Amino acid sequence: xxxxxxxxxxxxxxxxxxxxxxxxxxxxxxxxxxxxxxxxxxxxxxxxxxxxxxxxxxxxxxxxxxxxxxxxxxxxxxxxxxxxxxxxxxxxxxxxxxxxxxxxxxxxxxxxxxxxxxxxxxxxxxxxxxxxxxxxxxxxxxxxxxxxxxxxxxxxxxxxxxxxxxxxxxxxxxxxxxxxxxxxxxxxxxxxxxxxxxxxxxxxxxxxxxxx
Amino acid sequence: xxxxxxxxxxxxxxxxxxxxxxxxxxxxxxxxxxxxxxxxxxxxxxxxxxxxxxxxxxxxxxxxxxxxxxxxxxxxxxxxxxxxxxxxxxxxxxxxxxxxxxxxxxxxxxxxxxxxxxxxxxxxxxxxxxxxxxxxxxxxxxxxxxxxxxxxxxxxxxxxxxxxxxxxxxxxxxxxxxxxxxxxxxxxxxxxxxxxxxxxxxxxxxxxxxxx
DNA sequence: TAGATTGTTAATCGATTAACAATC
DNA sequence: TAGATTGTTAATCGATTAACAATC
Numbered sequence: 001x002x003x004x005x006x007x008x009x010x011x012x013x014x015x016x017x018x019x020x021x022x023x024x025x026x027x028x029x030x031x032x033x034x035x036x037x038x039x040x041x042x043x044x045x046x047x048x049x050x051x052x053x054x055x056x057x058x059x060x061x062x063x064x065x066x067x068x069x070x071x072x073x074x075x076x077x078x079x080x081x082x083x084x085x086x087x088x089x090x091x092x093x094x095x096x097x098x099x100x101x102x103x104x105x106x107x108x109x110x111x112x113x114x115x116x117x118x119x120x121x122x123x124x125x126x127x128x129x130x131x132x133x134x135x136x137x138x139x140x141x142x143x144x145x146x147x148x149x150x151x152x153x154x155x156x157x158x159x160x161x162x163x164x165x166x167x168x169x170x171x172x173x174x175x176x177x178x179x180x181x182x183x184x185x186x187x188x189x190x191x192x193x194x195x196x197x198x199x200x201x202x203x204x205x206x207x208x209x210x211x212x
Numbered sequence: 213x214x215x216x217x218x219x220x221x222x223x224x225x226x227x228x229x230x231x232x233x234x235x236x237x238x239x240x241x242x243x244x245x246x247x248x249x250x251x252x253x254x255x256x257x258x259x260x261x262x263x264x265x266x267x268x269x270x271x272x273x274x275x276x277x278x279x280x281x282x283x284x285x286x287x288x289x290x291x292x293x294x295x296x297x298x299x300x301x302x303x304x305x306x307x308x309x310x311x312x313x314x315x316x317x318x319x320x321x322x323x324x325x326x327x328x329x330x331x332x333x334x335x336x337x338x339x340x341x342x343x344x345x346x347x348x349x350x351x352x353x354x355x356x357x358x359x360x361x362x363x364x365x366x367x368x369x370x371x372x373x374x375x376x377x378x379x380x381x382x383x384x385x386x387x388x389x390x391x392x393x394x395x396x397x398x399x400x401x402x403x404x405x406x407x408x409x410x411x412x413x414x415x416x417x418x419x420x421x422x423x424x
Numbered sequence: 425t426a427g428a429t430t431g432t433t434a435a436t437c438g439a440t441t442a443a444c445a446a447t448c
Numbered sequence: 449t450a451g452a453t454t455g456t457t458a459a460t461c462g463a464t465t466a467a468c469a470a471t472c
Binding site: 011040080092094104109170179185189191193194196199202 | 227292306404408
């Protein structure tokens with residue numbers, strides 16, 4: 001499969017297709033059409049077809065795409081087939097929730113350990129190590145970790161971010177509601193609860209107004 | 213301030229401005245320019261100016277916008293000035309993390325209680341009630357709750373969603389990685405960890421390739 | 425006054441949708 | 449063959465960026 005330049009909008013829709021494809025029970029047809037996928041996810045069928053064209057080659061007219069192949073192609077495209085190791089900084093409630101979430105395996109994400117300035121215990125319920133922040137650098141170097149997850153309070157986010165970059169991390173997933181300043185070769189993915197809440201809040205405001 | 217029709221892209225950027233404006237220490241100038249804001253957040257200044265024009269009237273040339281007024285305008289626009297009550301379904305780790313996060317107050321969100329099919333305790337550490345799912349409807353009706361937060365495993369997400377709608381909920385914030393089927397007047401906001409991971413994963417793949 | 429900054433109007437860019445030809 | 453479905457090319461739409469006039 002020739003790898004084309006992919007836009008971010010397409011990229012963001014791929015996990016949705018993947019999740020749906022995986023959720024289909026084994027029994028049925030081994031093929032699925034873009035039309036069927038679109039209907040199931042409430043999207044336009046042309047869009048789905050175009051998106052799929054980016055990652056796989058060849059559905060067959062009248063039949064659709066072979067489900068298994070499609071799943072493999074998307075996973076390979078997204079890099080879910082080879083796992084990424086990550087460290088997590090901030091072993092608070094959110095941090096521990098992420099640490100304990102087994103579902104990330106499916107996305108090729110493996111959180112090796114959590115770090116904190118003041119580790120309450122040395123292991124989570126699930127047996128993942130919680131280490132002192134001072135051990136971060138040697139840990140990252142020896143495990144060749146490229147991804148860091150930030151779940152510390154806002155005020156420490158930037159300094160933790162700087163520290164991660166100093167440890168050789170190339171991609172950062174942050175849950176702290178603040179802008180992080182980083183060099184251009186580092187990717188920051190902001191899990192932005194605030195924007196979600198903004199969208200929800202606007203919808204409710206509109207609803208209230210309608211009722212009047 | 214005349215309320216114009218606002219696009220989703222603008223809406224999603226507003227919380228970022230708000231967070232930054234609030235983070236500025238009291239001491240300095242009471243004014244801030246779109247240019248300064250843009251630089252601080254790594255954005256284009258024209259975009260910032262256009263976005264601000266949607267929610268407030270009148271910065272002053274050469275001076276900028278009065279910071280306090282700007283904060284108030286954005287908060288009012290987003291509806292953060294009057295709090296929204298919400299219920300949360302699924303008192304697992306993620307659910308409890310959200311339940312205990314005090315930062316939501318700033319977004320006008322107040323999670324009243326959590327519900328679960330099998331409540332381990334009847335209160336969280338923070339003193340918020342955890343109730344049995346059977347009490348959901350009467351609770352929502354009596355408290356006139358309009359927002360529901362879903363933190364249950366994927367396989368229960370749709371049924372929980374249906375239940376919430378049956379209780380009169382109008383907006384749903386879901387953390388379950390699956391598509392939810394809802395009537396058109398209900399808003400579903402999908403907190404999509406999977407898309408974030410896809411973006412991160414792609415970046416790391418590109419990095420690896422570069423190194424070779 | 426000069427210059428920084430705002431707000432507006434026009435141009436560009438990218439993404440989505442529509443139309444249609446190709447194919448099994 | 450007929451019809452469902454794919455893939456492609458063109459048209460539309462919306463959002464971002466650039467250019468510029470207005471203003472303090």
